[in-house]
Amino acid sequence: MPKLFRWLPAVLVMVIIFLFSSQPYHEQDLRPSLKGSFVTDSLARSLSGIHFQYAGSEISASALGNAGVLEFLIRKGAHLSIYALLGFALVYAFNAKRPWRGYSSAVLISFLYACSDEFHQSLTPDRTPLLQDVIVDTIGAILGAGLMVLLKAHADRKQLT
Numbered sequence: 001m002p003k004l005f006r007w008l009p010a011v012l013v014m015v016i017i018f019l020f021s022s023q024p025y026h027e028q029d030l031r032p033s034l035k036g037s038f039v040t041d042s043l044a045r046s047l048s049g050i051h052f053q054y055a056g057s058e059i060s061a062s063a064l065g066n067a068g069v070l071e072f073l074i075r076k077g078a079h080l081s082i083y084a085l086l087g088f089a090l091v092y093a094f095n096a097k098r099p100w101r102g103y104s105s106a107v108l109i110s111f112l113y114a115c116s117d118e119f120h121q122s123l124t125p126d127r128t129p130l131l132q133d134v135i136v137d138t139i140g141a142i143l144g145a146g147l148m149v150l151l152k153a154h155a156d157r158k159q160l161t
Contacts, residue, residue: 003095006092006093006095007093009089009092009093010086010089010090010092010093012089013082013085013086013089014086014113016082017082017083017086017113017117018117018120021117021120021121021124021127022120022124023124024124024125024126024127025126025127026126029071030067030070030071030074030075031065031067031068031071034066034067034070034071035065035067043066043070047061047066047069047070048061048066050069054072054132055128055130055131055132055133059072076133076136079133079136079137079140080136080137080139080140080143081140082140083110083114083136083137083138083139083140083141083144084140084141084143084144084147085144086106086110086113086140086141086144087106087107087110087140087141087142087143087144087145087146087148088144088145088147088148089144090102090105090106090109090110090141090145091103091106091144091145091148091149091152092148093106094106100149102145102149103145103146103148103149106141106145106148107138107141107142107145110137110138110140110141110145111134111137111138111141114133114134114137114138114141115134117137118130118131118133118134
């Protein structure tokens with residue numbers, strides 16, 4: 001496979017991130033879909049125990065409602081997941097002989113992309129750039145890149161036997 005094709009998954013993930021960051025919040029708001037659904041009703045007791053601060057805002061059912069807390073968790077889970085996928089794809093793209101070099105580069109690029117993504121959100125109506133989101137994104141990249149390194153090391157060991 002040509003080296004250029006190894007970069008396609010990472011570029012595709014970056015494009016997806018960019019497109020979602022280009023949407024104003026009201027186009028992504030999940031709360032109307034979640035309100036009154038069996039999901040929020042059945043999770044109401046569990047969500048009522050959640051109470052913490054994130055970027056200076058209170059995250060709790062009393063402050064946001066059950067749908068708001070659930071949406072917050074979904075959105076942050078999406079941040080973590082998409083950047084885990086980016087970290088994974090970047091390690092794949094680097095295909096380094098020493099996987100930890102690919103890992104370091106993947107995490108650094110993911111971090112820089114997360115920073116640029118938050119800047120992009122500052123230019124998007126009804127969106128707020130948050131340092132905390134960069135941290136969540138970077139943790140996702142660390143996890144995804146680490147998983148790819150472990151899978152690659154496992155595959156390399158299997159090839160030797």
